[in-house]
Amino acid sequence: MTPVANTACRLSLLQAAWVVARRDFMTILFSRSFVFFLLGPLFPLVVGSLAGGIGQRVESEAARPVIGIAMTAADTEAILAARQSLAKELGPALPDMVVSKRLDPGEIFDAQALLARREGNLAAVLTGTPADPELVATPERLQWWTGPVSLIAGAALRDTPAVYPEVRTQVVAVTGASEQRGRLRTAQAGQLMLFLLIILLAGMVLSNLVEEKANKVIEILAAAIPMDAVFLGKLFAMLAVSLVGIAVWATVIGAVVGLSGFEGLMGNAIDLSSLPEPGVGWPLFFALGIAYFAMGYLLLGSVFLAIGSLANTVREVQTLSMPVTMMQVLLFLFASLAVGSSGQPIEWAAIAFPFSSPFAMFARAAQYESLWPHVLALGWQVAWVAITIRLGAALFRKRVMKSGSQGAKRNRNLRTLVASAFSKGSKNAL
Template structure:
């Protein structure tokens, strides 16, 4: 053992002592009340995210109308649709062949639509003279006239009268499910971003305050500086968990009182219980990644003004990273999605959206292992910078602080013992 470290607490025990000290000091302070009020003021970030959200919705998969008719009527309906789209431009949904029926063959459009996946939003059956549209209530109202025009032109090109369209409604469809999951993915990303950005910056003010009153130097005399870094980081994570628990329970109570439940929203790909679990884990990963950066940045500053100056580039870069992850929602399987999943700071956001849309779980295991590796790298690099910048550590500087090490180590040992 290094003689210089004699009398010091082990790294993880010392980190626990620092974490417990910071946690209790913040939790029982008046400032914590204002911290809990923080989510009332993220209007600017929501406005910024709205632009990306609009683009995501505009690039979301287009809803298709499936055609299930006899023989050549399928080709005639698709050709009439394409001709109408050329004349009217946008607003005419695509039509795709899903079945060519034999004369007299029955087709259960309701069952097909309710069990469909992907972009299938409606099914047209019957004949060109008597078409039937099966879709959700909203799409039935929006598309009945278009289907009648297509059927009339398919039966008689240039027709001025169109056959009546009978309708059948279903509760949901593959396209409705995808649209709902995309909204869940967007909401999850925005919430994750707001929580991480709002909460990770807490470590900056806490560090600057303790640098100003020399508490950091006192702590460093008794325990390793790496333990101070890790302890502060995980103390802030614990505080955020308390805050999220308060916000989450309050929000759930308000929604429940208003008659809103999770059944009113599209079920995420992995299901609500697993989605909440993955959201919590990805929040922890994202917080530790950004928190370690902010804590290292804080070690470079000695005043609040310097903190604001130094943290601004990191904050703006994280906003750009968030927008990259938001664009990955519409690029499933593309290079944007894979880039967002691979880049450490955007990976939690990209994987939250994937949990909302996709059903497979094994990519999350790989992503969590990848993120955990980067958390370890960021914490190690951040603690190294923290140690060098806060204490300007070296043999000479360390030796000056050594006389009080044994006394402070004893104090921390006593504080770590359970109280009656």
């Protein structure tokens, strides 16, 4: 029995971590709780997207604001005929018009009093004559409708031809200032998405560790293989599960948007077409997003694992994890503040501090073309992942395994149990 135990203990750190990662990944991926975890965020997104699209369609099909015409009968007919002829080419660009009142020659009409009654969908009143039109409306309506009304009035002048000056145009490339502002918006959107995904998914690490502490599985694992390998395997298993979840959510959301034919709630909230191309280009930007998500997840997950070593119940986990979550929010705000301070000490501080580094560097990928800083930053973050795993494993050994004479005796008993399981051919011992 002893040689078997020695063989199990001779697993390298990476081999032992692979065993734990494979076990956790398969167990979580095919569990019912993971299926419901995937469905949880999808329900509000799908319902919100459908509701937003339906609301947008209802709003577009509802009665549009109209312009009331208060002119003499001849002028009214001329305006309506001009609008109808122009509608064949311009269509929705022209405002809808209705007859408010056909005036007698010389009759004075109070347009403001008509609008003050707030009847129906009347948003403006057109008075005067086609040669001298007067539009009464709110400032924003005047800004929208002055041009189309002028075009309709000009087309209504049959005897007096309207002369429209030719407007010369010149296309100019995007200026440096506008490109910088656009990339800044891309950086801020990327940071926000990265933060939300990490906060949403990192909590799975805590719940998994607390469950295994309660049923003593974690102690059996720690007795069989190094604790560093247990932490490393669990973190990478949770990271793989999180990437699967993100892939499922992205696929479902893309399918809903594609099948529904409208942008919906999320499309109205975030106009993705307004985001210009990031500095490193879209393919590398998404690749670096995955890399920085992995680094941020592993860094925060290693801290959560260390917290799990201090908690025995779910209530204690919630109490202990709250300060870490709030600190992560502050670090995200710190990295967001550094986006607008390029080259200044606050940006270098955000890049150097490991827990804000993924957010700061992801924003930098949207703003600048150079790639070598990302290589250095990812190496720096990998080093800190190793450090936090080592510290968390040491804390777990001290708090849970209780290193010492009694802890050593208990570990020997656990190793005996593990060796017995191996000798019986159990493939699920780990």
